[in-house]
Amino acid sequence: MAGGINMYSVHxxxxxxxxxxxxxxxxxxxxxxxxxxxHAKDIIAIKNxxxxxxxxxxxxxxxxxxxxxxxxxxxx
Numbered sequence: 001m002a003g004g005i006n007m008y009s010v011h012x013x014x015x016x017x018x019x020x021x022x023x024x025x026x027x028x029x030x031x032x033x034x035x036x037x038x039h040a041k042d043i044i045a046i047k048n049x050x051x052x053x054x055x056x057x058x059x060x061x062x063x064x065x066x067x068x069x070x071x072x073x074x075x076x
Contacts, residue, residue: 006026011062012059056073
């Protein structure tokens with residue numbers, strides 16, 4: 001996508017199947033992808049440090065076509 005806007009999304013899913021999306025948009029493919037991956041890792045790190053949230057969550061990074069780039073899971 002030369003010169004256009006690139007979009008990646010972080011799909012957050014809990015063990016009950018409920019989820020939400022966080023979008024990352026930018027002009028540079030690799031920077032936008034890196035930011036989305038960092039957000040996914042940060043979400044998992046916050047969940048793992050918190051004692052308020054029980055259960056497991058998954059944060060996956062998807063491209064604008066819905067293809068999963070990478071996925072992270074929290075501990076129990």
